[in-house]
Amino acid sequence: MAVIAIYDSGVGGLSVYQEVVAKCPEHDYIFVSDNQQFPYGLKSEAELLTRVPAVVTRLDQRQRIDVLIMACNTASTIVLPTLRATFDFPVIGVVPAIKPAAEFSTTKRIGLLATPATVARPYTDRLIAEFAHDCHVLKIGSSDLVQLAEDKLFGREFDESIIGTILKPIIADAQIDCLVLACTHFPLLEAEIRSQLKKHDRHPRLLDSGEAIANRLVFLCQSFGLEPGESATRVALMTDNNVEAGFVTQLERMGFSELQHLIV
Ligand code: DGL
Numbered sequence: 001m002a003v004i005a006i007y008d009s010g011v012g013g014l015s016v017y018q019e020v021v022a023k024c025p026e027h028d029y030i031f032v033s034d035n036q037q038f039p040y041g042l043k044s045e046a047e048l049l050t051r052v053p054a055v056v057t058r059l060d061q062r063q064r065i066d067v068l069i070m071a072c073n074t075a076s077t078i079v080l081p082t083l084r085a086t087f088d089f090p091v092i093g094v095v096p097a098i099k100p101a102a103e104f105s106t107t108k109r110i111g112l113l114a115t116p117a118t119v120a121r122p123y124t125d126r127l128i129a130e131f132a133h134d135c136h137v138l139k140i141g142s143s144d145l146v147q148l149a150e151d152k153l154f155g156r157e158f159d160e161s162i163i164g165t166i167l168k169p170i171i172a173d174a175q176i177d178c179l180v181l182a183c184t185h186f187p188l189l190e191a192e193i194r195s196q197l198k199k200h201d202r203h204p205r206l207l208d209s210g211e212a213i214a215n216r217l218v219f220l221c222q223s224f225g226l227e228p229g230e231s232a233t234r235v236a237l238m239t240d241n242n243v244e245a246g247f248v249t250q251l252e253r254m255g256f257s258e259l260q261h262l263i264v
Helices: 011-021 047-061 074-088 096-106 116-120 122-130 143-153 163-166 167-173 186-199 211-225 244-251
Strands: 002-007 028-033 065-068 092-094 109-114 136-141 176-180 206-209 234-238 258-261
Touching: 002 011, 011 065, 011 143, 011 186, 011 211, 028 047, 028 122, 047 065, 047 074, 065 122, 065 211, 065 244, 074 092, 074 116, 074 122, 074 186, 092 211, 096 109, 096 122, 096 176, 096 206, 109 116, 109 167, 116 122, 116 136, 116 143, 136 206, 143 186, 163 167, 163 186, 167 186, 186 206
Parallel strands: 002 028, 002 065, 028 234, 065 092, 109 136, 109 176, 176 206, 234 258
Antiparallel strands: none
16 A cells, blocks of 8 residues: 655645546545745745645655655746755656657647746746757746636636636747646646637647546556555645635545644
């Protein structure tokens, strides 16, 4: 039985959880949300380089971890080398799906939707230079879209038309045939994103890294001999556990029967 921790600033980890649990249901899952410091997409690199290892250190002190999934593009694109150098367990990162997008695109025009931090990262530029040098990549960084995903999962009212406004540059470019959802919050809004694009007769392929992460987890579990167990548990840990009832219900629907406070 492996203990898999899935860590994001907020609800984005749940989009990753849905992908991995579909492939590896018989493990223990810990969903870790640093909601006290949300959003990461507006934080400096220095802040994340301090905060993220501090959260993982607390988690490591608290319990056994077999695999950590850093389910956040914003953090992964800066902090993965530090995490891998500090902790003994394997760390799976989440980085923008630029490579598959460039392979799929026939028009060689790609949209990249991420947090303001991820679109500005040299890491992202390097991915584009390496795998999509023959493509024009239109980058949009939006923390409002991250907040809308939080609102949806917390069961709050939200105005879908804001998504249309955020997507305007994508909608304006009819040649874009692929849109990379490079923030783990965004697959949670996939239906709403599709419907806003459809209103303008735009149907790019939406790509995220969820399936690749799930495949990586399967591979790691096999390589490390982490056998599936019988009674898989699901625990949610939040750095601020004062959350609305709507979110607790959402967590329960996804199988998380326990919500605990992770004090960092
Ligand atoms: N879900 C995170 C990501 O993939 C970021 C959200 C935030 O800004 O906190 O980048």
